[in-house]
Amino acid sequence: MKIGVLLDSSSGTTNEELKGTNIEVIPLHIILEDESDLSDTRENIEKYDVYKRVNDKENVKTSQASPGELEIKYTEMLKKYDHIIHITITKNISSMQDTAVMVSNQEEFKGKITVPEHNLAATAIKDCALYLNKLIKEDEKDVNTLVKKITEFENKFIAIIVPGDLSKLAKGGRAVKIFASILNAFKTKAVIHWAAKPKKIAMARKLSIIIEKVSGMLDKTYGKNGYNLKLLTTWDIPKRLLENTRSELEAEGIKFEEAYLPSIYAVHAGIDTLGFVAYSKEFDY
CATH class of the missing domain: 3.30.1180.10 (Hypothetical Protein Tm841; Chain: A;domain 3)
Structure with missing residues (x-):
């Protein structure tokens, strides 16, 4: 079984770090005060002066990836992988995890997507994914074993x-x-x-x-x-x-x-x- 790992931009993962891995990233969203909706990428953060806006106390907000965006990403990844482990942003910050579970339960994705519950934050999500990538390259093919490793990582x-x-x-x-x-x-x-x-x-x-x-x-x-x-x-x-x-x-x-x-x-x-x-x-x- 070929297993892929999906993260979102809350993990701080860069494309450079993903070269040669089975890990992919879906961007979350940043909403500016004028309701402009930006994909959460460094290019957009710099182009639209997001940090200056934050520092100037503008009402900048964040939003999860939409169900439609998840459907597109899952479909795209399932052309390359037999199964996807989607490690989302944590539930105490976003409802992304609940949305991912909902989409993964759609008929076309049933049994092909695993969305583990966890409380990892920021770059720890990326580090955990890179650890899973190592195990997968060492020929670990059991999804349940990999999910248990996420829990073990979280505990430490x-x-x-x-x-x-x-x-x-x-x-x-x-x-x-x-x-x-x-x-x-x-x-x-x-x-x-x-x-x-x-x-x-x-x-x-x-x-x-x-x-x-x-x-x-x-x-x-x-x-x-x-x-x-x-x-x-x-x-x-x-x-x-x-x-x-x-x-x-x-x-x-x-x-x-x-x-x-x-x-x-x-x-x-x-x-x-x-x-x-x-x-x-x-x-x-």
């Missing part, structure tokens, strides 16, 4: 987000407005463990305290150096904030790689948002 993954603008989260119903206004008034940052139910793990004004919290959570979960960590930022993040974050991570002895924060998160949390995504080294690909 951490996502921590430090929103650049909590008022945007509040506007989208993703934070309590009073809580957000208090934090913004005192220039305090919330450190949020992003899971099925996101949980605030700290409030801090100093970057050093934020990184201490991140370090403590990594050590508690993995021990020393038992993980792969990515620092996620937008390409428009203030240079000083990025440099200071790098310095604080290095001062804590934390090894990390850098990647771009998927634009869906930047739209909802601000362009100064910091993301820290880690997974166990046992899932290296």
Whole structure:
């Protein structure tokens, strides 16, 4: 059985990373204040100055791929693969997963599409997919086994987000407005463990305290150096904030790689948002 993996643009996956893999991507949507509907691609983010609009407090929103777009993508991929595992954006951000389940249950797709439930976020979805790609190349052909591997990956993954603008989260119903206004008034940052139910793990004004919290959570979960960590930022993040974050991570002895924060998160949390995504080294690909 030939198995393909489908992600959406919330995974931060680039075409360069997909060369030679069985992974494909369907874009989500960004809706501008004038109701212009853009596919979530870097080209569109830059062409339409989306991050500037976000920073200027314009009412920029996001939307899932439509059922029709999914039907087209599934049909296209099933010409190349016998089965598709579709790892969507998480349910606590979007209804994309429910829509994918609905479309996958249509007669022409029954038994050919699997949409696993999960709580992976941002680039962890991409890392999990690349791990599955490795297993498939090693001749793993059982869909149930691969879905179990997604759960195992999820159980050893951490996502921590430090929103650049909590008022945007509040506007989208993703934070309590009073809580957000208090934090913004005192220039305090919330450190949020992003899971099925996101949980605030700290409030801090100093970057050093934020990184201490991140370090403590990594050590508690993995021990020393038992993980792969990515620092996620937008390409428009203030240079000083990025440099200071790098310095604080290095001062804590934390090894990390850098990647771009998927634009869906930047739209909802601000362009100064910091993301820290880690997974166990046992899932290296």
